[in-house]
Amino acid sequence: MRSSRSLVAVLLACASSLLFSQTPLRNMAGPQGGIIVYGTVDGASTPPAAMGGILKQLHRQYGERPVVGRVFKVRGTDSDAVFFTLTPHVSSMKPIAGMLLVSSAPGHIEAALLSDDASRFGSSINPMLQTLFNNWRPGGKSLQASSQNAQDTGTHSNVEGSGPISPLRPYRLQDGSAAVMLAEGWRVSPQSGGGTILAEGPNGEKLALGFPYLAFNTNNPQTQQTRRFAMSPEGRNTTYAQALFAPYGADLGRTFAELNSQASRVGSPSVAAVQVTQVQPIRSNGATHCAILSGTAAGAPPLQFEGTFCQGQDTDGGFMNLANLSFAPAQFAVRDRATLRAMLASFQVNNNIVNAQAAALAKPGVDAIHEIGRQVTQRLQESDRQMAERQSSFEQRNNVMDRTSQGFSNYILDQSVILDNQNNAHGTTWNDTAAALVKSDPNRFEYVETPGYWKGIDY
Numbered sequence: 001m002r003s004s005r006s007l008v009a010v011l012l013a014c015a016s017s018l019l020f021s022q023t024p025l026r027n028m029a030g031p032q033g034g035i036i037v038y039g040t041v042d043g044a045s046t047p048p049a050a051m052g053g054i055l056k057q058l059h060r061q062y063g064e065r066p067v068v069g070r071v072f073k074v075r076g077t078d079s080d081a082v083f084f085t086l087t088p089h090v091s092s093m094k095p096i097a098g099m100l101l102v103s104s105a106p107g108h109i110e111a112a113l114l115s116d117d118a119s120r121f122g123s124s125i126n127p128m129l130q131t132l133f134n135n136w137r138p139g140g141k142s143l144q145a146s147s148q149n150a151q152d153t154g155t156h157s158n159v160e161g162s163g164p165i166s167p168l169r170p171y172r173l174q175d176g177s178a179a180v181m182l183a184e185g186w187r188v189s190p191q192s193g194g195g196t197i198l199a200e201g202p203n204g205e206k207l208a209l210g211f212p213y214l215a216f217n218t219n220n221p222q223t224q225q226t227r228r229f230a231m232s233p234e235g236r237n238t239t240y241a242q243a244l245f246a247p248y249g250a251d252l253g254r255t256f257a258e259l260n261s262q263a264s265r266v267g268s269p270s271v272a273a274v275q276v277t278q279v280q281p282i283r284s285n286g287a288t289h290c291a292i293l294s295g296t297a298a299g300a301p302p303l304q305f306e307g308t309f310c311q312g313q314d315t316d317g318g319f320m321n322l323a324n325l326s327f328a329p330a331q332f333a334v335r336d337r338a339t340l341r342a343m344l345a346s347f348q349v350n351n352n353i354v355n356a357q358a359a360a361l362a363k364p365g366v367d368a369i370h371e372i373g374r375q376v377t378q379r380l381q382e383s384d385r386q387m388a389e390r391q392s393s394f395e396q397r398n399n400v401m402d403r404t405s406q407g408f409s410n411y412i413l414d415q416s417v418i419l420d421n422q423n424n425a426h427g428t429t430w431n432d433t434a435a436a437l438v439k440s441d442p443n444r445f446e447y448v449e450t451p452g453y454w455k456g457i458d459y
Contacts, residue, residue, distance in 0.1 A: 114129070122184075183343065272327065419447075
């Protein structure tokens with residue numbers, strides 16, 4: 001096991017070899033542990049390029065890829081930040097947690113790296129941020145003013161109007177599929193797993209991270225057929241009735257509220273009933289569409305919520321939706337906002353594990369829509385066949401009755417039906433005429449019994 005001093009040396013060596021310029025770097029120890037390094041990023045023209053380059057360098061330095069959360073904006077600055085965790089390839093080294101900040105400055109990009117043992121990072125991050133913001137001046141601008149109100153009370157907050165970020169501690173699911181930085185007093189639900197973390201705070205706060213809603217596109221004709229079957233008396237008690245349906249590509253706020261409501265009605269996993277009051281689309285690449293949502297949620301007392309909701313690509317009528325949300329009672333929402341956002345931003349998913357688990361779960365769920373459609377089609381075809389048989393039987397019965405009625409009518413009227421084999425024609429004539437025709441040329445003319453009557457000719 002390496003000592004804290006050895007860890008400091010390793011972190012400083014790593015930071016010094018990052019894409020920072022040859023200008024002297026500033027580095028210092030955090031007041032309560034950890035390392036702070038900041039300076040100019042060499043060769044980066046944009047904050048994303050700087051952030052990506054530093055994370056790649058961490059990967060090369062430690063032999064393992066950093067697992068990062070969501071990028072968020074630091075209040076009152078041009079800085080973007082992201083939490084990360086990293087387990088070094090060398091088994092004797094402890095897992096590391098950190099925060100990377102990048103900021104635009106005239107003609108260059110500056111960055112700051114705060115890191116510590118993962119077990120201590122939750123308690124050392126706030127003091128490190130305070131120290132950094134007292135000293136780091138990207139572009140010559142002091143960051144102290146942005147947190148002056150907080151400093152008056154000796155604390156720091158990066159969210160306007162909120163309290164300070166509470167000490168955070170790393171938590172990783174037992175299946176290794178996801179991780180998050182949690183504040184003290186938070187408990188993770190045993191229902192968590194498969195890339196989803198559900199947690200509850202000491203005052204009724206809640207987190208729902210990586211919360212999935214597998215839905216089927218109601219714009220798809222096959223899905224429409226499936227939905228009709230699911231709502232029919234025959235389908236209401238089947239698993240098909242538990243499927244979620246929504247139009248693909250619709251407003252994300254309405255889609256989230258409707259899918260969550262459907263999930264609650266059919267007994268599928270759901271969060272508290274929500275009323276979305278604000279939707280802020282997020283620019284995204286590819287087929288995934290995301291938005292920042294906020295509003296109110298049902299609870300005792302009522303809750304306020306915010307977070308992100310993302311919709312994946314429509315694949316053969318099915319599409320996955322993922323929500324990362326925080327909930328807090330109204331009286332704690334403002335105070336806890338910075339902490340809740342920090343926890344949301346720290347959420348990390350191991351896609352390799354999630355994809356492996358999804359192979360046994362999500363794909364059958366998507367394939368189910370095709371099986372439903374096939375079975376419904378079979379039922380409709382069988383129904384059509386039975387209807388055709390009933391119709392045919394009904395018509396046959398009517399034909400028999402009509403033939404019998406016509407035969408009896410001919411008997412009463414002293415008439416007979418004659419077949420002309422030469423012209424392949426039927427004709428109804430008086431019995432005397434019929435007898436004369438058959439007697440004169442029995443090879444050409446013959447009597448037709450009642451079962452041989454032609455519909456539309458003889459009756």
